[in-house]
Amino acid sequence: MFESIVAWYAPHVCIGCNRPGDLLCLGCQEGLPAATSRCYRCRALAESGRTCAACRRQSPLYSVRVVTDYEGVSKDLVRKFKFDGARAAARPIARTMNTLLSDDQGLLVLVPIPTASSRRRHRGFDQARLIARELAAQSGFDYSPLLGRLGQTRQVGSTRHQRLLQLTHSFYVRGSAKRVTGQHIILVDDVMTTGATLEAAAATLKAAGARRVEAIVFARA
Ligand SMILES: [Zn+2]
Ligand SMILES: [Zn+2]
Numbered sequence: 001m002f003e004s005i006v007a008w009y010a011p012h013v014c015i016g017c018n019r020p021g022d023l024l025c026l027g028c029q030e031g032l033p034a035a036t037s038r039c040y041r042c043r044a045l046a047e048s049g050r051t052c053a054a055c056r057r058q059s060p061l062y063s064v065r066v067v068t069d070y071e072g073v074s075k076d077l078v079r080k081f082k083f084d085g086a087r088a089a090a091r092p093i094a095r096t097m098n099t100l101l102s103d104d105q106g107l108l109v110l111v112p113i114p115t116a117s118s119r120r121r122h123r124g125f126d127q128a129r130l131i132a133r134e135l136a137a138q139s140g141f142d143y144s145p146l147l148g149r150l151g152q153t154r155q156v157g158s159t160r161h162q163r164l165l166q167l168t169h170s171f172y173v174r175g176s177a178k179r180v181t182g183q184h185i186i187l188v189d190d191v192m193t194t195g196a197t198l199e200a201a202a203a204t205l206k207a208a209g210a211r212r213v214e215a216i217v218f219a220r221a
Contacts, residue, residue, distance in 0.1 A: 012088055015080060016073045024077055024092035032068045032096060035220055040064035040195045060202040061195070063214045067096045070191055070219035078190055078219060081127055090127070093190065093218045094134035100216060101139050106184070108141045113189040113201055114149040114171075131218070132188035146185075147201055148174045171204040181209035192217040 013020055016028030038045055039052040041059055046052055049065040056062075068074045081089035101108075112128035129145060136143035150170050173180055187201055192215075202213040 015076045022092055023088050028073060029092060029096055032074060035066040035068050059199060060206045060213055061199060061215060062212050065100045065216045066220045067218050070221040074219045087130060090130035090134045094131050094138055097135050097216050097218060098138045109183050109185050110136050110141050110143050110188050111146045111185050113187055113197060114147055116149060128189050131190060135188060146174055146179060148172050171201050173208045177208040180205055182211050184212045185210050187215040189217050191219050191221055193221045
């Protein structure tokens with residue numbers, strides 16, 4: 001209701017084709033080039049973004065599904081979302097992610113990667129939360145913001161290992177760990193670069209007893 005009133009006074013324009021209506025029209029959504037399905041860690045081809053057997057031995061992530069690469073329209077959409085505060089971008093971003101969840105069944109919990117608090121203060125909202133909530137509404141899976149993030153998390157370490165260690169200590173489970181035990185969790189974020197942030201979040205959840213942790217992201221940089 002409220003959103004439709006806002007849309008009436010300030011209609012959005014499609015980032016891809018300038019047509020008024022949605023921030024990303026269905027035509028331009030279908031035109032987004034699908035990301036090649038790969039192991040996020042070594043980039044070997046892999047079905048449904050599964051982590052390959054060799055990388056699984058060192059990674060807590062079962063898979064990382066990626067909608068598209070971070071370029072062109074997808075980059076414009078994410079930038080608009082992050083820097084212009086366009087909350088309306090959450091809906092089309094979630095819509096594209098939902099197409100990758102169509103084969104999933106059973107009990108799944110969608111958990112957003114929390115944004116570092118300084119950035120959230122600056123922006124006034126947490127983009128992964130908005131996307132995960134929207135994705136839950138569209139897919140019917142549960143939404144639960146189970147992870148918190150401690151303090152400042154600038155990635156200052158020089159090696160991947162150092163950065164990962166810093167990150168692992170920056171996430172924690174909010175509330176009782178019982179909410180995590182035995183769960184099948186899908187982490188939700190907008191953009192992945194190295195995957196170190198997703199790994200750290202997954203390691204925290206696995207340590208708290210999660211049965212399986214996957215991730216879904218809109219774009220891969
Ligand atoms: Zn369009
Ligand atoms: Zn691999």
